[in-house]
Amino acid sequence: MTDSSRAAANRKAREERKKAHLRGIMDRYTERFRAAGDRDAPSVAREAHIAIDELLARDRKKDASSSAIRCGKGCDRCCHGPVEIWPQEAALLVEFARAAGMELDQARLERQGRYTADTWRQQPAADRACGFLGGDGACTVYEFRPNACRKLLVVSDPALCDAEKHPPDGIGRWFSWEAELMESAALEVFGAALMPRLLLAALNRGEREDIR
Numbered sequence: 653m654t655d656s657s658r659a660a661a662n663r664k665a666r667e668e669r670k671k672a673h674l675r676g677i678m679d680r681y682t683e684r685f686r687a688a689g690d691r692d693a694p695s696v697a698r699e700a701h702i703a704i705d706e707l708l709a710r711d712r713k714k715d716a717s718s719s720a721i722r723c724g725k726g727c728d729r730c731c732h733g734p735v736e737i738w739p740q741e742a743a744l745l746v747e748f749a750r751a752a753g754m755e756l757d758q759a760r761l762e763r764q765g766r767y768t769a770d771t772w773r774q775q776p777a778a779d780r781a782c783g784f785l786g787g788d789g790a791c792t793v794y795e796f797r798p799n800a801c802r803k804l805l806v807v808s809d810p811a812l813c814d815a816e817k818h819p820p821d822g823i824g825r826w827f828s829w830e831a832e833l834m835e836s837a838a839l840e841v842f843g844a845a846l847m848p849r850l851l852l853a854a855l856n857r858g859e860r861e862d863i864r
């Protein structure tokens with residue numbers, strides 16, 4: 653075997669090991685979410701949120717490049733785009749909103765619910781923002797925000813996150829492989845949809861239960 657073919661074989665073996673490692677992580681989360689599927693929806697979401705926060709904190713600590721993350725309170729450009737969540741997250745958000753006496757704008761959710769991730773930007777600008785975005789640019793459900801919001805961490809100039817002015821491929825992200833895999837497993841096991849549709853479904857489910 654020549655030196656170059658040995659190097660290529662080693663590289664291939666490393667790639668295979670990495671793929672198997674990532675597949676193992678995905679399988680572990682898939683199993684975990686399948687096992688949790690029948691439990692009380694808000695608590696399933698709450699546990700997953702705590703778990704992803706711990707993962708992100710662990711991986712940020714291990715990776716010095718995470719110190720370049722620019723996201724912060726009041727930086728809300730990503731809250732004007734489509735956000736994909738899973739039903740248990742919607743149940744948790746509705747439960748929190750009700751407990752906090754927050755009024756969800758159902759008419760706006762219905763309008764937003766007609767759009768997909770691809771057509772989201774065709775809405776009137778006033779409708780594009782997440783219904784939980786406060787007037788000061790802060791998230792009003794921060795403790796209960798979905799995983800999609802927790803793991804979206806940007807290291808490029810926040811101005812580039814403005815999808816009206818800049819293409820998405822200009823945004824630099826810091827990410828944790830494990831957090832990405834965990835969220836992929838949750839979306840696959842529980843089913844994914846954009847936040848307005850799942851919030852409406854959770855609101856309607858809650859109303860039906862109140863009537864009974």
Ligand code: SF4
Nearest residue numbers: 731782784785791801
């Ligand atoms: S839930 Fe909060 S962080 Fe997520 S898009 Fe809405 S306002 Fe932004």
